[in-house]
Amino acid sequence: PNLSMFKMEIKADLLLLNGIVMTVDREFNVVEAVAVKYGKIIATGTTSEIEGLKGKETEVIDLEGRPVLPGLIDSHLHVVGTGLLLSQINCRTPPMASISDICAAVKEEADKAEPGDWILGRGWDQVKLSDHRNPTRWDLDKVSPENPVWLTRTCGHIGVCNSLALEIGGVSKDTPQPVGGNIEKDEGGEPTGLLEEGPAMILVRRHIPPTSFEDTVKAIKLASKAFSEAGLTGVVDAGIDSTTMRAYQRAADEGGLSVRVNMMLHGKIGDETPDESVNRINDFPITTGYGNDLLRFLGLKLLIDGGIGGRTALLREPYEDQEDNRGILVMPVEDLQRRVDAGNLAGMNIGIHCAGGGAMDVVLNAFEQTNKKRPVKGRRYSIIHAYQPTEENFETCRRLGIVVASQPSFLYYLGDSYHENVGDERSKWLKPHRAWIDNGIKVAAGTDSPVTPYLPFPSLWASIARKTEVLGTQMGTEQRVTREEAIRMYTIKGAYYTFEEGTKGSIEPGKLADMIVIDRDILTCKEDEIKDTVVLRTILGGKTVYEA
CATH class of the missing domain: 3.20.20.140 (Metal-dependent hydrolases)
Structure with a gap:
């Protein structure tokens, strides 16, 4: 690029030099250096070309051959769900290898909680668990009888809860199936604790403190x-x-x-x-x-x-x-x-x-x-x-x-x-x-x-x-x-x-x-x-x- 005008009139706030800069422009050009002014890119090119934009106050980062990409999107x-998950039980595999691992984590949280406090988690995938099945209310009842539990499957479209949470949500064998959702029931018609899709999940989730x-x-x-x-x-x-x-x-x-x-x-x-x-x-x-x-x-x-x-x-x-x-x-x-x-x-x-x-x-x-x-x-x-x-x-x-x-x-x-x-x-x-x-x-x-x-x-x-x-x-x-x-x-x-x-x-x-x-x-x-x-x-x- 012709930088002679820039060199006379403008000095960059930031220079990135000596790198492998993948511009992701139309031709996917790769250059060595980038100059930045007022938060925007003003030039790209070779290190020798871009160095000419250095001023007394310019921050210079020597990339030492490291690659640079545009910020990823x-x-x-x-966003909020991601932030909140950082303070909930991580039910993913790994680290959870089995339903008993998940239940142990639920018990740990329930032991610290006041009776009635909700225990929340997310991330299980039944195919990755050694049990090769979904958790049920009966699994969770054993470790949290006094605290309602709500765990969201990794996909976000299925949740499982314990019997106390079902009771709070008014879900029983007599609850009709909601339009657009499914309350999983066993052969005797009893809810298993598994609720599929929003219209079913909301029966319980609406009771979780906002x-x-x-x-x-x-x-x-x-x-x-x-x-x-x-x-x-x-x-x-x-x-x-x-x-x-x-x-x-x-x-x-x-x-x-x-x-x-x-x-x-x-x-x-x-x-x-x-x-x-x-x-x-x-x-x-x-x-x-x-x-x-x-x-x-x-x-x-x-x-x-x-x-x-x-x-x-x-x-x-x-x-x-x-x-x-x-x-x-x-x-x-x-x-x-x-x-x-x-x-x-x-x-x-x-x-x-x-x-x-x-x-x-x-x-x-x-x-x-x-x-x-x-x-x-x-x-x-x-x-x-x-x-x-x-x-x-x-x-x-x-x-x-x-x-x-x-x-x-x-x-x-x-x-x-x-x-x-x-x-x-x-x-x-x-x-x-x-x-x-x-x-x-x-x-x-x-x-x-x-x-x-x-x-x-x-x-x-x-x-x-x-x-x-x-x-x-x-x-x-x-x-x-x-x-x-x-x-x-x-x-x-x-x-x-x-x-x-x-x-x-x-x-x-x-x-x-x-x-x-x-x-x-x-x-x-x-x-x-x-x-x-x-x-x-x-x-x-x-x-x-x-x-x-």
């Missing part, structure tokens, strides 16, 4: 710090209420927000009726794009099915060994359409959780219908998760400009249960990133934390390797993406999803100086080493917000 997660405003602010700050340490500089928080948005403002005002956030409003809160949802959406005071570089409003988030790991995602065909189970549609089609139309007419971007193929068909039809009321093309509506597309789905997405918000981490952390639940052949087509990209559809990556850990490099690696965590099962080699494509999914495609590709997502002059320094070159290292990448420094707007 998680296109779909839950998180206070101050604790919500604290959770946001905790999660923000954790994200910075992991190399995330941007996230989409999918599905929050207006009070949480106010908590974000408080966290930002107090200097506790070190990650850029795009907020999405819940399309349905609790057991809200369609009329109540529509009125709330209509009364919401802002629409897509409102905010600043740190905190913005993206749009409306809806959910219509569950997950494949818990066999609640709505498939087009039955689950393995369950001819009568194709999953759950958690919201009637007509209710979904009313909420989609309300968001559309209010000018909102809309993203909808649709894991199974049957759910994808429902959602894309809803987008087709609302498109007749107000055009969708160019407004970057999204399908979230999107495991099982058809050629017809590809065509609809191309025509309407739909973006896919996908979580490659599911293939790694949840893939073993997926493989068991839909079989070898169908599992090869779950999250087919290669096919999405080849069909000209933008794919943004993420983790859906706390469903899977927010760490971006295992997720980025999973889109390349497509292997499961426990058994190392290959989940469709033909759907692998290249390393450059995987990086783009976590950077510029995430920025595109939120209409910010002009300001972030790559290291180019004029863009926000969001960058991370890492310990290995993920373009050339051994493939399986990508997931173990360590973040050494995270820079947000030219300021270091984390240093190892």
Whole structure:
């Protein structure tokens, strides 16, 4: 670049020199150095070129050959849930190898708690447990008879509770099945403690004391710090209420927000009726794009099915060994359409959780219908998760400009249960990133934390390797993406999803100086080493917000 004018007139606030800087520009150019002024990138090039922008007050970081990436963007997660999980029982495998391990952790918490206090945890996956089954009320009753217990499965679509919690929720053998949910019952009709999907889970969850405003602010700050340490500089928080948005403002005002956030409003809160949802959406005071570089409003988030790991995602065909189970549609089609139309007419971007193929068909039809009321093309509506597309789905997405918000981490952390639940052949087509990209559809990556850990490099690696965590099962080699494509999914495609590709997502002059320094070159290292990448420094707007 011609830097003679810069050298005469301007000196940088920050220089990064002697590195392997992956710009993620259109050509995926790799340079040695970057210059930053007023929080934005002003030049990239060789170290000798960029050194000319050094002034008396310039901070200089000698990268000593280390790689630099644009700050990573998680296109779909839950910030408060991630922050709160840090203070709940971690039921994941590892560390939990069995139901008895989970119960021991519950007992430890119950022994410290006052009678009546709720014991909360999250993260189990029955396929990874040595018992190879879900926990039940009877497991939990043995270790917590005086404290209600609520544990959420890793997917977030199934919960298990003890008998005391069922009693508090008024759930018995006589409780009718809620529309869009399922109360699992044994052969005698007794509830097992397992509640599937929101309409069933809310029967008990509504009795858990709500998180206070101050604790919500604290959770946001905790999660923000954790994200910075992991190399995330941007996230989409999918599905929050207006009070949480106010908590974000408080966290930002107090200097506790070190990650850029795009907020999405819940399309349905609790057991809200369609009329109540529509009125709330209509009364919401802002629409897509409102905010600043740190905190913005993206749009409306809806959910219509569950997950494949818990066999609640709505498939087009039955689950393995369950001819009568194709999953759950958690919201009637007509209710979904009313909420989609309300968001559309209010000018909102809309993203909808649709894991199974049957759910994808429902959602894309809803987008087709609302498109007749107000055009969708160019407004970057999204399908979230999107495991099982058809050629017809590809065509609809191309025509309407739909973006896919996908979580490659599911293939790694949840893939073993997926493989068991839909079989070898169908599992090869779950999250087919290669096919999405080849069909000209933008794919943004993420983790859906706390469903899977927010760490971006295992997720980025999973889109390349497509292997499961426990058994190392290959989940469709033909759907692998290249390393450059995987990086783009976590950077510029995430920025595109939120209409910010002009300001972030790559290291180019004029863009926000969001960058991370890492310990290995993920373009050339051994493939399986990508997931173990360590973040050494995270820079947000030219300021270091984390240093190892």
